[in-house]
Amino acid sequence: MKRKLLEMKALKTYFHTSEGVIPAVDGVDITIYEGETVGIVGESGSGKSVTSLTAMRLTQGKVEGSVTFDGKDILALSEKEMRTVRGNEMAMIFQEPMTSLNPVFTIGDQIREAIRNHRKVSRSETKERAIELLRIVGIPRPEQILYEYPHRLSGGMRQRVMIAMAMACSPKLLIADEPTTALDVTIQAQILELMQQLKASEGTSILLITHDLGVVAEMCDRVAVMYGGQIVEECDVLTLFTNPKHPYTQGLIKSMPTLDTNERRLYSIKGSVPPPGSLRQGCRFSPRCEYAQDICHERLPQLETVEDGHTARCWLHSDAKEAIQ
C-alpha cells in the first residue's frame, strides 16, 4: 500500500465579500499518494484553484476541515513552520509565468533564493545547483540565462524557469495550477513531457489543476471533477473517460470537440456556470442537468462509492435515494 502524502478532509474555504460570505470550496476530500499524479478538473469558479491554494495555506479566507501533509497538520502550523514546508516539501507552479516571476531580479537571483531559503549551502554550490536545475528543465545556455531578466525569455522558457524553481529543493509534492494554459500546443507538449520526466526521475507527486481534459488524459492517474466548490466525481483516469457516472462529467466529455471524432453537432450542457456563492438547495448541478428529478432540486447528494475506487455525487447513483423517498 502506498503512503498517503496529502490528505484533505471536509475542506472548506470561505471568502468574505461585499455580497456576504462565500464558500469557494465547500467540503472537499482529496487524497494524494506518493508518486501519484492527481488531477482536479473544473470550469472557472468551480473552486479548483482555491483548493490547491488552501493546501499551501496561501488563501486569505477562513478555512475549515483538515489538511495533512506528510504527517503534518498544515492548518495548525505556525507561519514560520509553514515557510519551511512551502517551496521545500511542496512547491507550486502557476498559470501565468510572467506574473509569477519578479521582473526586477535575474533568473539566477530567483532560483538561488529558492535554494538558499531552505538549504545551507555555499554561494558557489548554489550557483552550480541553479545551473544544473536549468539544464534539467531543458534551458539552453544555462550559464548565461542565469543573468537574464524574465522579460527576455519566451512563455515556454519562463514556465521552465518556474518549474526549475519549484524543483529546487526536490519537493515531495508539486502543485501545478493550469501550468500550460497560457502556452501554445507545441510548447505545452514540451512542458508536459518535462513534468513527466521529473516525476519519473524524482518521484514527485503532482496535483494538476486544469480545465483541459486532454491534458488530464495524458498526465493523471486519478481525477477529481469539481463543480460549484464540491467534488462531483472521483475515479482513475481511464474510468473517467470510459465510464463517467455524473451527468456533469458526461456532459463535459461529450461537449468537447476532439481530433478523433467526426460529429456534426456538439453536445452542449444547457445554461451557464453558476457564479461562486450562488448557493441553492439540492444538487448544485440540478438546474443544468437533463436527468434532474424532484429530489435533485431539494436535497444535496453525498459523494458515494459507485464501484471500487470510483465515487460520484449524484442521486442517480445513490443508495440512499430509496430510503429517503
Place this chain on the structure above:
Amino acid sequence: MKEPLLEVNNLKKYFPIKKGVFNRTVGQVKAVDGLKFTIYKGETLGLVGESGCGKSTTGRTLLQLLRPTEGEIIYEGRNMVGLPPEELRKMRKDMQMVFQDPYASLDPRMTVGELIAEPLDIHQTATGKERARRVDELLEIVGLSSRHADRYGHEFSGGQRQRIGIARALALNPKLIVADEPVSALDVSIQSQIINLLQDLQEQFKLTYLFIAHDLSVVKHISSRIGVMYLGGIVELADKKDLFEAPLHPYTQALLSAVPSPNPLIKKERIVLQGDVPSPANPPSGCSFHTRCLACMDVCRTDKPELQDVGGRYVACHLYAEV
C-alpha cells in the same frame, strides 16, 4: 463548382519598430508576409497557428481594420485595398467580425439594445419601430430574449456576451464573418453552445466564415478547409479531412501530434518540437520553419519555399518540390 467570395493575393502587413528621440524606423515586424488564399462562398475556412504567427493580423487586415502594407484583397471582383473610406464603409456591411474577448469587446456604457442597433444606425438600414423590431429579432436568433435589450454587458455571463457579439455581427446581414478566437475565452461547457450556434447560423443565413483559432480540435470541428500558419505565412492549406488524415508539412505534423488527446486509450507518437517560434522581427532565412524542422535540408536554409499545389492541396515545403 465552388464560387470564390474573397481572394487574397500576396497580402503583407508589416509593423514598424520605432526607436529613439526621432522615432526612426529601425526595423519591421513582418506579421503577415505574402499570403495567398481564397475563401469560397458558404464554406468555413479555418486558420490555425501558434501565438504570434499572424493569424489575427490576417483577419483584421482582411476587414481593413489594419491597412495592408502590400497586396490585394478582392471581394466579389473588387479590390478593397486603397478604396476611399466611404466606399470601404459600404463594402464592410458585407463582412463583420466576432472578437475573442467578450468582456472587452462590448462597450460597458451601452445597453445591449444600443450595442446591437449601433451597426443599424451607422449604415442607416433601420430606424424607429423597424430598428427595435430588428434588435428583438437578432436577440432571439442568437438565443437571448428581447427582455435583455435594456440590460448592460456586465450583467451577462461570458457565453451570453459572446452571443451579443454575434448578434452585432449579424445585424447587417453580412456574407462573411471573421471570427477571431470566438470561443477561446469560454468554459468548455459554454464553448460547445457557441460552436453549435455558429453552425446553425451558417446554415440559416448562408454565411461564410473565416474561423481563426489556436485550438485544433475546435477548428477541425467547424471548418471545411484549414490553413496552417507559421511566422506570417501559410505553410499548408488543405481540406480538413486531408489535413488531419495525412498532414504533409513537418510543422503541421508536429502541431497535430502535440494536441493532447482526451482519450487515455489512444497513445500516439508525439513529435516534440525543440525551441521556440523565432521572432517575426527577425525571421530566419530560407524556410521560416527550418530552425525547428526535423526534416531540414540544405536548401531549406537558403531558399524560401512557395505554397504549391500537391495533389489538390497546398504545401510550402521543399520536401514536396518537383525535382
